[in-house]
Amino acid sequence: QLDLSGWELSYENVDESVKVNLKGMAPKVDSSREIELVSINVATPGGRVKETVKNVTAFVTNPGELKGDITSVKEAYTKLEKDIAQNKADGIDVSKAEAKAKDALNSLNSAAGASYSNAQIYIKNANTFIKDAYSMLDMGLTQKAIKDAKEAIDKTDEWITYFKTEKNLGSDPRLAPIITKREFAAEDVTDAKDLFDEGKYTEARKKAEEAYKKADEVFQETQSLNEELEAAPKGMEFPDLPGILIYIVGIIIVVIVGFVLLRIMKKRGGKGGGKGGGGSFGSRDRPKKKSTAHQYDELF
Structure with a gap:
């Protein structure tokens, strides 16, 4: 801290100049910030600042930060x-x-x-x-x-x-x-x-x-x-008729042929009687001897 008295600053008919070199270590700071380095003030004899002439600041860093x-x-x-x-x-x-x-x-x-x-x-x-x-x-x-x-x-x-x-x-x-x-x-x-x-x-x-x-x-x-x-339950499904038509026709033909053959067989063997039942030509007791022609009439 340097003080210059009013006597030195206001000496009659004399120009005065002051040159100051300031060297030092930047203070440690918790966080990097701008700090005041130099303050030039006008002060009373008792040291009270009446006027600030100039402030010099600098940014001081915290390397750890x-x-x-x-x-x-x-x-x-x-x-x-x-x-x-x-x-x-x-x-x-x-x-x-x-x-x-x-x-x-x-x-x-x-x-x-x-x-x-x-x-x-x-x-x-x-x-x-x-x-x-x-x-x-x-x-x-x-x-x-x-x-x-x-x-x-x-x-x-x-x-x-x-x-x-x-x-x-x-x-x-x-x-x-x-x-x-x-x-x-x-x-x-x-x-x-x-x-x-x-x-x-x-x-x-x-x-x-x-x-x-x-x-x-x-x-x-x-x-x-x-x-x-x-x-879901499905209804009865019918196959395509064209695919089974030939089989249906064949079954019908077989049924018709069978029916016709059955009728013929009944007509041929249906005249048989008596206790012995009927064979192809009927089952009966041996007839009394008759003429040969007459026997054929009875059998056929």
Whole structure:
């Protein structure tokens, strides 16, 4: 602390100049901040400041704080890498997220050897790139969620078409609620697409997941209805007549021929009588001897 008296500063007809060199160690700070280094004031003889002429400040850094920031961002980057790998394994397009992650890594590497002020900028940039990468992952997840919901609805549509065309259930009351629920799921998919186009990926994904849940539930209802139809008793089924017509005609002919032969046999052997029953020519006691011609008359 240096004091200059009013006598020295106001000596008559003499110009005075004062040159001060200040050297020292920057004080330790808990957090990096701007501190006051030099203050030039006009003071009373008792030391009370009447006027501040000039203040000189400087930004003092806390090296430990910077190290902590870099460590925190590195941990966030490591987690981002794992999340990208997991989403990639699930079949999600992560190319845009990978590009942002690469930018974040470059900023971290630059921060490690930069001055404090520049390192802060690199760290801030790295955080921004990581945030953007997660936004790109959200976009990919949302696209897949919308696609899954659409495919679930398409499967339901196939069964609805089957019930209408193959089972003639177009007006069946059991099919009506299935169609209604399918429409609700389709409306949610449309809303999800609109939110996606607006860049609201998280909201869009949530809506798409709701659509998938509804579509899956109504798909299960189509399976239950199909099982019910399969389990229902079936009426007598007749084969195609053209395929068996020849067999029917053949059976009829056999029956007619058999009937005719039976009638002929009855006519031939029906005159037999007596206790002995009838053979082909009738069974009877040996007749008394008659003329040969007369015997033939009786037998035939």
